[in-house]
Amino acid sequence: MIWANLLAIPVLLILAILQIGIVSRLPLLHGTADLLLLAMIAWTLQRPVRNGWFWALLASGLMALISAISPLVPIVAYGATTLLVQFFKRQVWQAPLLIMLLLTMVGTFLYHGLTVISLLFGGTALPIKDSLSIITLPSILLNLALAIPTYAIMRDLANWIFPQELEA
């Protein structure tokens, strides 16, 4: 377990650097992918993984640090997404790829919804319909496109960290 926790630090740091350096500069309309969210979901979905909460905490902490959004948004959004991942993992873990896609959609929607609520409470005028059509939907599309490769990478990482559990 200690290795799984230690692994989270370099992986999420690299993903955060990629996120602010490259991914945020490659928008589809005005939406962008969220590598931290994808990595967190894909890692927590792996069967032997028990430290999904640690990844969620670290990812939300990183996002709160680098983004100008209210720190509550990533903490609540990533925490709720992890809760959903744990729930679905217990119920229908036999089809992890489908759950990965579903949770990617739900997680992105949740994160963006909380962002909009946070900005509206902060006094920023946001057109909800435009936000949905030019930011949230393209972001979901990008996240779905990256979900499968992210899942494959995280599965390899899990195989490397937990070889005994997978063989058993």
Next chain:
Amino acid sequence: MKTTPARTWQTIAIVLIVVGVFLLAISGYLAPALKGALDPLVSVQQWLSSRYLAVAEFLTVPRDVASLRQRNAELEEQNARLEAQIIDLQSQLREADVLYALLDFARSRPENVYKAAAVIGRDPSPFLHYVIIDRGSDDGLRYGMPVVTAQGLVGRIAAVTSSAARVQLITDPGSIVNVRLKNGQSEVQLVGSITGDLTLEMVPQDITLAAGDLVLTSGIGGTFPADILIGQVISTRKIETDIFQTATVQSAVDFTNLRAVLVITNFRPVEITPLLPTQIP
């Protein structure tokens, strides 16, 4: 009397004919006849020679292909190396162009003190328009300092760490800048949006707005220095029943390709919040 045999006469005749032909040839009388006889031979020789060379070349091709392939590989490697050098040099040239432009801008406004910084990232949230720069409090940067480029206003520093800072762009939906139009004395507000469009709001109906009007910071509110270029009006929206009219502004700064910026370090924003009137219950 002994008679000369016929064979002797035959030999003499042949010798005389040969000598005669030889003399005729030397004297040039046989040139046309020789030409007529040699031309076909030369043609045949040329044809034969060209075919021979073609066959010889064909037979030596494998050896040439091997050497050509080697040469081609060498040239491709050299080409790749040169292309990488070109890309590197072009990148350095672009960077130098940006820095020269910033230097020119800084020299044109000697009253300000600038700190140059490179843009190293963007806010991960697609709803927000912030960039991250590679200078922080260790370099003298503080919260609220204005950020500009040679083209115009970029935004202001919203958060600072020791080695980096986060800059809120004027295109951010939460950004409000007090501006004035260069052609008139009207002072209005410029607000950003989630799409990055800039809009002039709170423009009184009696003010005439026209496409091309320059928009500058007004300095009111103490957030930004006065007279920094922002952009120009590209379209207006005026409805008679509304209290105010609005206009869309084209920014002078290309925010999608922001590479380097200047932070005005000797400008301290004024905090006017305590001066704003509050409702007394």
